[in-house]
Amino acid sequence: MSFFLFPQLITATIESAINKLSKLDESFFTRCQVVLGKRLLVDIQELKTPIVLICGEDKITVLTAEADQLADGSIDCSIKTSLSVMKELTDPNQITRLIKDGHLALDGDIGLAQQVSVIINETDIDWEEHLAYFIGDGLAHQIVTRFRQFSDLLEEKNTDLTRILTEFAQDEWQVSPHPDELQQFSRDVSDTRAKVDRLATKLGQVSKQLKYPKVKRSQE
Amino acid sequence: MNEQLDKNTHFGFKTVDKGEKSRLVADVFHSVADKYDVMNDLMSFGIHRLWKRFALGCSGVRSGQKVLDLAGGTGDLSAKLASLVGKKGQVVLADINESMLKVGRDKLRDKGVVGNIEYVQANAEQLPFEDNCFDLITCGFGLRNVTDKNQALASIFRTLKPGGRLLVLEFSAPRHQILSKLYDFYSFNVLPKIGQLVANDSDSYQYLSESIRMHPDQETLKQMMEDVGYEQVEYFNLTGGIVALHRGYKF
Numbered sequence: 001m002s003f004f005l006f007p008q009l010i011t012a013t014i015e016s017a018i019n020k021l022s023k024l025d026e027s028f029f030t031r032c033q034v035v036l037g038k039r040l041l042v043d044i045q046e047l048k049t050p051i052v053l054i055c056g057e058d059k060i061t062v063l064t065a066e067a068d069q070l071a072d073g074s075i076d077c078s079i080k081t082s083l084s085v086m087k088e089l090t091d092p093n094q095i096t097r098l099i100k101d102g103h104l105a106l107d108g109d110i111g112l113a114q115q116v117s118v119i120i121n122e123t124d125i126d127w128e129e130h131l132a133y134f135i136g137d138g139l140a141h142q143i144v145t146r147f148r149q150f151s152d153l154l155e156e157k158n159t160d161l162t163r164i165l166t167e168f169a170q171d172e173w174q175v176s177p178h179p180d181e182l183q184q185f186s187r188d189v190s191d192t193r194a195k196v197d198r199l200a201t202k203l204g205q206v207s208k209q210l211k212y213p214k215v216k217r218s219q220e
Numbered sequence: 221m222n223e224q225l226d227k228n229t230h231f232g233f234k235t236v237d238k239g240e241k242s243r244l245v246a247d248v249f250h251s252v253a254d255k256y257d258v259m260n261d262l263m264s265f266g267i268h269r270l271w272k273r274f275a276l277g278c279s280g281v282r283s284g285q286k287v288l289d290l291a292g293g294t295g296d297l298s299a300k301l302a303s304l305v306g307k308k309g310q311v312v313l314a315d316i317n318e319s320m321l322k323v324g325r326d327k328l329r330d331k332g333v334v335g336n337i338e339y340v341q342a343n344a345e346q347l348p349f350e351d352n353c354f355d356l357i358t359c360g361f362g363l364r365n366v367t368d369k370n371q372a373l374a375s376i377f378r379t380l381k382p383g384g385r386l387l388v389l390e391f392s393a394p395r396h397q398i399l400s401k402l403y404d405f406y407s408f409n410v411l412p413k414i415g416q417l418v419a420n421d422s423d424s425y426q427y428l429s430e431s432i433r434m435h436p437d438q439e440t441l442k443q444m445m446e447d448v449g450y451e452q453v454e455y456f457n458l459t460g461g462i463v464a465l466h467r468g469y470k471f
Contacts, residue, residue: 039282
């Protein structure tokens, strides 16, 4: 029994949001022509209900997924993932890695998933222009520039943090080996193996000699 | 079932001559057409949009299909169906009432929904379409107003393609006593007053509430569909049974 119709409320909200955003980029639906009429099922863990995205001429429709759609082949591609992974999906090169790592499950036409990823990636919304409509050029420019600077700063800090943590793990806490150390270790293992192999060969020769000793025929 | 034998039928809680009913219903819809969408939002607190979304989710509609939106009125379902069937598909918005059809046509044209949509004035009991021509037929909040529902169901059946489905989204019987009582109070005490305030017409909204009570309940409508020949008929209760979606296939 569907009392509050939450899934429908979710799809209505998402549809509204997507369509509003897509209107901010004039080329959006031209770029969407490649996926016209295709049906993409997106199952995001946190949403609890899978949704189907269908691209129309000038709008995206978001529907709830009914059970038989999954079976009867009317879905072209299905993506199963979680919110935290969503951001990485905008890079089409990441898709294979994400699948390998288990953060993303793809079924059906992978090409469609990649096309969608490209479309999102290439969506260029001129926020400054849209904001300027409301608050004027000068202020809009300042706000957008500051925002971009802040965004870059965060990105930089993130990279720094990763680097610092790695160094700490390798040098201070010594819980993680340095790549050079790993290489050395690997070389040492190879050397030891080679030595063991030589030893094994020698042992083999010695035991053969003991079994079948060269008999010295004494000349009498 | 007894409707065919009896010369009379119901118009809300009143009993009227069968011939009269369609004229009375026509009057109601001529009257409400202008404010129809606004009233829908007000009366259902916007939930009617979610009911319609649910129906769309159960429709299985695809690119290139031919769909009939019967009693489509102001075109809510048609607008979405048109986007889903795409350029190669077709939507026929059919309604018996000229005023509703006009509002629907104007609204959809303003929205830019053109090219794959056709507007037809038609009576559900005698659909002017060929046999086996629609992949999907939807009837949103319209069946309730039809004089001979069995005849309408049969006419729909004829025009459905084999493999096609019918979706009837309609008011039905709430499942629980308390909800039922609240709903009755709301329907008979609040709705006609809103109707009077917003549309200056409380009678039409009185008819709305009465006609809902006269409409077959979930199981009865399911049986009616099966009797006509629909298969795999099932219904989904929405908002506690205040609305139900019935779905049946023609094989």
